Amino acid sequence: MASDPNLIVCADPDALAETAAQLIVDAATEAVTERGRFMMCLAGGETPRATYARLALAAYSERVRWDRTWVFFGDERAVPPDHPESNYRMAYETLLSRVPVPPEQIFRMHGEHADSDSAAAAYAVALAEAFGTRRGELPRFDAVLLGLGVDGHTASLFPGSPVLREVFRTVAAVHVAAAQIPQRLTLTFPVLNAAARVVFLVAGAEKAKIVRAVLSEQALLPAALVRPTDGELVWLTDRAAAGLHPVGEVR
Numbered sequence: 001m002a003s004d005p006n007l008i009v010c011a012d013p014d015a016l017a018e019t020a021a022q023l024i025v026d027a028a029t030e031a032v033t034e035r036g037r038f039m040m041c042l043a044g045g046e047t048p049r050a051t052y053a054r055l056a057l058a059a060y061s062e063r064v065r066w067d068r069t070w071v072f073f074g075d076e077r078a079v080p081p082d083h084p085e086s087n088y089r090m091a092y093e094t095l096l097s098r099v100p101v102p103p104e105q106i107f108r109m110h111g112e113h114a115d116s117d118s119a120a121a122a123y124a125v126a127l128a129e130a131f132g133t134r135r136g137e138l139p140r141f142d143a144v145l146l147g148l149g150v151d152g153h154t155a156s157l158f159p160g161s162p163v164l165r166e167v168f169r170t171v172a173a174v175h176v177a178a179a180q181i182p183q184r185l186t187l188t189f190p191v192l193n194a195a196a197r198v199v200f201l202v203a204g205a206e207k208a209k210i211v212r213a214v215l216s217e218q219a220l221l222p223a224a225l226v227r228p229t230d231g232e233l234v235w236l237t238d239r240a241a242a243g244l245h246p247v248g249e250v251r
């Protein structure tokens with residue numbers, strides 16, 4: 001399967017959430033039918049909030065086999081899980097506490113751990129165990145959701161960071177001086193690019209410049225390095241975020 005980005009421009013953030021929720025339901029159905037379970041990776045930040053809330057509504061959530069769904073995270077800030085800046089907390093409040101996913105199938109990153117390298121290594125072990133991968137094998141997510149920062153970062157893969165060159169570890173601890181919470185844990189490119197489907201969720205006019213830069217590959221930005229090697233890449237944006245990019249199937 002090709003990894004050429006498929007750009008879907010939605011009329012507004014509501015339509016974006018609806019399209020994303022439907023896409024997740026479809027991915028879950030396909031994965032459970034074909035492989036017996038759905039391995040999903042959630043994005044942090046603010047944009048996915050509306051998608052998670054939508055997915056938690058009965059019209060969507062009743063169509064997902066939550067008992068066959070495993071939930072992971074693309075990145076986490078160095079805060080406890082009840083902190084307002086916790087990606088886990090946002091996903092828990094909007095989605096995970098509202099659907100019947102078994103708690104033992106939810107894997108949060110322990111961002112608050114004093115030793116962030118150990119926390120990253122522990123998450124890599126959790127991933128390998130859940131996927132049943134052996135040393136050297138990469139987990140293959142059925143669906144990975146990602147956001148886009150105005151500087152072109154995605155997950156906690158920031159421009160200029162040494163972690164962009166990671167080829168072996170699936171999870172890493174990173175320090176991002178420019179970020180409000182500098183210490184973070186993140187999945188790396190090898191695991192993101194091994195996914196069956198990666199979906200970027202991007203909304204708002206403040207993202208328009210960076211969407212244009214990433215999609216036109218004007219610069220080697222972290223988000224542009226997400227190119228699934230044998231999977232599908234989808235960019236879901238609202239009209240404002242795609243405002244400077246000259247394409248558009250508007251939904």
Ligand code: 6PG
Pocket residue numbers: 043044045046047048074075076077087146147148149150153154155156
């Ligand atoms: C994080 C992220 C990050 C985020 C982007 C976009 O923990 O900060 O996962 O990569 O997705 O910064 O964030 P917004 O959706 O809030 O703009």
